[in-house]
Amino acid sequence: MLDLKKLSSIGEALRGALETWPREVCLIESDRGEEKQLLTYRDFKERALPLAKTMQEFSFSAGDRASIIMTNQSKWLISAYAIFYTGGTLVPLDFKLQPHQQWELLKHSGASVLITEYPIWRQLSSAPGRAEATNVKTVLVTEAPPNADLAGARRWEEAKGKGEPVFVRRERQDLACVVYSSGTGGTPKGCMMTHENYLEQCVALTAWYPFWPGVRYLSILPTNHAIDFMVGFLGPFTCGAAVVHLRTLRPEYVREAFAKYQINYVSLVPVVLKNLQKGLQARFDDLPASKRKAFEVLRKINIALTKSSPRLPISRRLLGQVHDAFGGKLEAIIVGGAFTEPQTLQFFYDLGIPVANGYGLTEAGTAVTVNDLKPFRADTVGKPLPGMEVRIANPDEKGIGQVVVRSKTVMVGYLNEPEMTAEAIVDGWLMTGDMGRFDSTGHLQLFGRKKNMIVTEEGKNVYPEEVEQAFEGLEVKEFCVFAANFLWPSRSMVEEKLVLVVHLEPGQAFTGQLRSEIAARNNRLLHYKRIHGIVLYQEDFPLTASLKIIRNALAERLGKLDREQAILPI
Amino acid sequence: MRTLEQTTQEILHLAAKQFKVADESLKASDDFYKKLGIDSLQALDLLSRLENHFHIELPDYEVQGVSDFKTLAERIQARL
Numbered sequence: 001m002l003d004l005k006k007l008s009s010i011g012e013a014l015r016g017a018l019e020t021w022p023r024e025v026c027l028i029e030s031d032r033g034e035e036k037q038l039l040t041y042r043d044f045k046e047r048a049l050p051l052a053k054t055m056q057e058f059s060f061s062a063g064d065r066a067s068i069i070m071t072n073q074s075k076w077l078i079s080a081y082a083i084f085y086t087g088g089t090l091v092p093l094d095f096k097l098q099p100h101q102q103w104e105l106l107k108h109s110g111a112s113v114l115i116t117e118y119p120i121w122r123q124l125s126s127a128p129g130r131a132e133a134t135n136v137k138t139v140l141v142t143e144a145p146p147n148a149d150l151a152g153a154r155r156w157e158e159a160k161g162k163g164e165p166v167f168v169r170r171e172r173q174d175l176a177c178v179v180y181s182s183g184t185g186g187t188p189k190g191c192m193m194t195h196e197n198y199l200e201q202c203v204a205l206t207a208w209y210p211f212w213p214g215v216r217y218l219s220i221l222p223t224n225h226a227i228d229f230m231v232g233f234l235g236p237f238t239c240g241a242a243v244v245h246l247r248t249l250r251p252e253y254v255r256e257a258f259a260k261y262q263i264n265y266v267s268l269v270p271v272v273l274k275n276l277q278k279g280l281q282a283r284f285d286d287l288p289a290s291k292r293k294a295f296e297v298l299r300k301i302n303i304a305l306t307k308s309s310p311r312l313p314i315s316r317r318l319l320g321q322v323h324d325a326f327g328g329k330l331e332a333i334i335v336g337g338a339f340t341e342p343q344t345l346q347f348f349y350d351l352g353i354p355v356a357n358g359y360g361l362t363e364a365g366t367a368v369t370v371n372d373l374k375p376f377r378a379d380t381v382g383k384p385l386p387g388m389e390v391r392i393a394n395p396d397e398k399g400i401g402q403v404v405v406r407s408k409t410v411m412v413g414y415l416n417e418p419e420m421t422a423e424a425i426v427d428g429w430l431m432t433g434d435m436g437r438f439d440s441t442g443h444l445q446l447f448g449r450k451k452n453m454i455v456t457e458e459g460k461n462v463y464p465e466e467v468e469q470a471f472e473g474l475e476v477k478e479f480c481v482f483a484a485n486f487l488w489p490s491r492s493m494v495e496e497k498l499v500l501v502v503h504l505e506p507g508q509a510f511t512g513q514l515r516s517e518i519a520a521r522n523n524r525l526l527h528y529k530r531i532h533g534i535v536l537y538q539e540d541f542p543l544t545a546s547l548k549i550i551r552n553a554l555a556e557r558l559g560k561l562d563r564e565q566a567i568l569p570i
Numbered sequence: 571m572r573t574l575e576q577t578t579q580e581i582l583h584l585a586a587k588q589f590k591v592a593d594e595s596l597k598a599s600d601d602f603y604k605k606l607g608i609d610s611l612q613a614l615d616l617l618s619r620l621e622n623h624f625h626i627e628l629p630d631y632e633v634q635g636v637s638d639f640k641t642l643a644e645r646i647q648a649r650l
Binding site for chain 2: 032071095096098117247249250251271272274442527530
């Protein structure tokens with residue numbers, strides 16, 4: 001691995017990787033089982049530098065911002081390197097957002113360059129919001145068909161500036177990325193991350209889960225997400241490893257890729273892991289009685305032999321068929337983005353497949369704690385990574401309090417939001433809003449949230465403010481959306497739900513028509529943003545002088561209601 | 571060549587079969603996540619089955635954000 005402690009920026013680290021391992025494979029791209037591209041670190045450099053040169057030709061320079069809105073593919077990483085090479089700040093945006101939301105974030109970020117894929121641009125170019133995002137001056141579009149209408153964009157493939165671009169040095173404290181930790185609708189939360197944040201996170205993570213040349217990481221989570229950006233780009237690249245991208249993410253192609261590319265690491269969100277568990281369990285249940293009995297014996301032997309730490313060679317021999325389904329070379333599944341149920345983690349560990357679960361947030365530079373597997377503890381989210389100071393603020397009699405973090409990986413703050421930043425970072429400590437405690441062996445356990453938000457099993461952060469827009473104009477006196485666990489703390493991180501709190505006009509009845517209207521609007525939301533119940537509240541909402549709802553005060557009042565009785569099904 | 575109505579009915583039938591619900595319980599305007607109680611991964615499974623059935627390839631970006639049978643049928647119809 002490169003000595004990242006000595007380097008000052010992501011650009012410098014990536015440049016070091018391209019020089020150190022020119023012949024190693026760094027990227028493989030496959031679509032529907034067909035390998036489309038295989039790049040060495042030298043090939044990668046040859047593709048990225050002409051793009052960097054073109055960017056410099058249109059005066060993109062140190063500190064300028066460039067956004068990437070792309071699915072997981074090689075051009076994402078190539079473009080990112082070109083941005084860092086020219087000293088720019090990267091704004092990775094979620095390709096799954098609606099086009100008008102993407103424009104909103106593009107405007108908020110101040111990006112002057114946008115790099116995107118043609119199918120995304122086709123929708124984006126005609127979507128509302130483009131006229132307001134006047135900061136976006138140049139758009140580069142990949143994979144546009146020959147006669148496509150580019151709507152003012154330029155072709156990425158033709159961005160091949162001649163000659164050597166100038167490498168622009170950045171310092172550790174300079175801004176590397178602006179990462180949006182939530183969607184839009186409320187105040188966009190653009191986390192300002194420095195080069196140091198990423199370099200330190202990379203050192204911490206690879207100390208426990210190292211990559212090396214020849215290792216293959218399967219990239220499934222979107223690269224704009226903090227986890228894939230770290231373990232599906234910076235981590236492997238700074239260690240000379242390779243990243244495998246699948247252009248069509250379907251279960252059958254993912255299954256095939258494990259074996260075909262002998263995958264060593266993959267990151268998944270809990271919902272996918274749970275599905276894998278269901279699928280495997282169904283296959284075990286279908287085994288004839290005698291085979292099933294033999295399998296259970298082998299599983300028990302494996303459990304006994306891996307009690308203190310994983311022993312992959314033994315597990316692979318004992319439970320060969322299971323391991324072969326994952327290609328036979330899997331070192332660990334990294335799971336993140338949301339809380340994973342202990343029984344799911346244990347299920348895989350008992351099969352000899354370590355699951356590196358942990359706890360983190362974009363604001364903290366990705367991971368804060370990770371299971372170190374010494375021994376594996378499914379009931380916790382692991383121990384603090386090297387360099388992370390984690391403590392429990394104001395613990396109650398059971399030792400449970402807010403998890404707060406201090407480390408070189410914590411963001412500078414939220415872009416253009418000094419007040420929100422001051423609330424999030426107090427005396428250098430990041431207030432996570434999550435409740436937890438340390439057990440006697442130093443493992444962190446989580447017990448719900450202090451903040452009004454949910455994280456879905458797919459790893460999506462959803463803030464109630466984002467959802468409220470969908471109910472604008474609803475014919476009631478007033479309404480507000482809350483995370484149910486925020487109103488009624490449940491000490492649980494699973495099955496988090498949103499509820500719509502409705503205050504009817506005096507004398508107004510809660511009619512079937514109103515319920516249908518709420519349901520119809522709810523259905524127009526993306527599935528993970530939907531509310532799961534309605535709470536009818538008969539008192540006026542507490543308001544500020546500027547008529548904004550005082551959410552905490554309202555939440556306190558609502559919390560006194562009985563949860564089971566208060567929530568009506570939608 | 572199928573009509574949009576035929577395509578829609580075939581999708582509803584295949585979805586009902588895959589997720590073991592009665593054919594008549596599904597209609598075009600239904601949100602398949604909600605009606606079938608499925609997650610995004612199971613939805614991808616359904617897409618694979620539809621691709622095989624209609625002998626088409628549906629790129630991921632085409633079905634981004636689609637959650638009802640009607641829109642799904644329109645996207646498929648456009649590729650037939």
